[in-house]
Amino acid sequence: MSASEATEAEVVVVGAGLAGLRCASVLADAGREVQVWDAADDVGGRIRTDVVDGFRCDRGFQVLNPAYPELDRCVDVAALRLQPFGAGVGVRRERGDVVLAHPLRAPSRLPGMLARRAVAPKDVVALTRWAHGALRPGHLKRGGDTSLVTALDRSGVSGELRRVIDRFLTGVVLDDSGATSNAFALLLVRTFALGVPALPAGGMAALPRQLAAPLGGRVALQRRVVDIARVGSGWQVTADDGSRVQAREVVVATDAPQAGQWIGGVSATMHGVVTDWWATDQPWQGPPMLWVDGRSGATGPVVNTAVISAAAPSYAPAGRHLIAASALLGPGRPEPTEDQMRAHAATILGLTGADWQPVIRHVVPDALPPQLPPLVVRKKVRDPSGLWVCGDHRDTASIQGALVSGRRAAEGVLRALV
Structure with a gap:
């Protein structure tokens, strides 16, 4: 495929951290065509070893x-x-x-x-x-x-x-x-x-890698998103290498500072x-x-x-x-x-x-991200622009929060795709 050509997917998830991987897994399990793009050379976001x-x-x-609680829903903890x-x-x-x-x-x-x-x-x-x-x-x-x-x-x-x-x-x-x-x-x-x-035998990186394994080729690494634009009733996502994908829905699954580039009202304080x-x-x-x-x-x-x-x-x-x-x-x-x-x-x-x-x-x-009072455990996972968003800045600032927010975003996307 040339850089000028665009592929198509039902959903593009920007970010292969815990929230993005959890979101993509729920979508894939539901039979939806999903792609995950991430700028890093491995999955995990801030969880790397x-x-x-x-x-x-x-x-x-x-x-x-x-x-x-969310671990048992998406991870083989014993493994x-x-x-x-x-x-x-x-x-x-x-x-x-x-x-x-x-x-x-x-x-x-x-x-x-x-x-x-x-x-x-x-x-x-x-x-x-x-x-x-x-x-x-x-x-x-x-x-x-x-x-x-x-x-x-x-x-x-x-x-x-x-x-x-x-x-x-x-x-x-x-x-x-x-x-x-x-x-x-x-x-x-x-x-x-x-x-x-506790710590996994293979390091904390074993957690996101386990989440990513069933997604296989749906995850594209070293692909930094530089533009997310409305195209008709859908979206076009462009990476720094010229790759483009057109999708019905886009989920921003980055940390708060990066999400703030695409989503309004997200604090960049960390x-x-x-x-x-x-x-x-x-x-x-x-x-x-x-x-x-x-x-x-x-x-x-x-x-x-x-x-x-x-x-x-x-x-x-x-x-x-x-x-x-x-x-x-x-x-x-x-x-x-x-x-x-x-x-x-x-x-x-x-x-x-x-x-x-x-x-x-x-x-x-x-x-x-800071967790200041009053505690808001569940923040909205859809932006007024129509983009979806997930990450530990949308739920509690924890692994649990990241996983839950990814699932919540995926459930919202599934309802929108019906």
């Missing part, structure tokens, strides 16, 4: 929670061979460290944590007061939403426990201002109570993250947890760190070990140096870091 000298390093530290982290969080204290088990997933461990003064009785009361909405999700809809910082203040969560919650959730939502929707934070807490975050990965020959003696700095005077850039290979042995060659640490990026927040990241991560883990060898650094300025 680099393999460096046998180490699997996900672009921006990510985990997969098997409790996400991912998930490797779970411990159900809790490791905490660097003023003196020594402690592991805080998830109070909703492992309540039987609370007495032991109280006995070791990991938490005080008043902390349990305050935490329960704040987290009860996670156990009663209907409460989130009945009550007014507010910011996370306001909700924690009202519940009386303070001291070391407050620092741990703040820093743990900072690493999840990539925002340390406390402005995140409290309802969204409680949805996350509920998910953590129902399932333990939270960023930088993740450093190191290799070491020294085995880790601690639990396979995500670790945070619980000290009151902590000033380092790291929001969380983990010995990844302790939870996911497939991420490192035999006899070697892989460590990751992440820090926030954004306005007024310069990118930390590798030395700063290494020193803080080593302190949190109680190690020296002297023998850590850098593997790779990932800088992801557009990692997650």
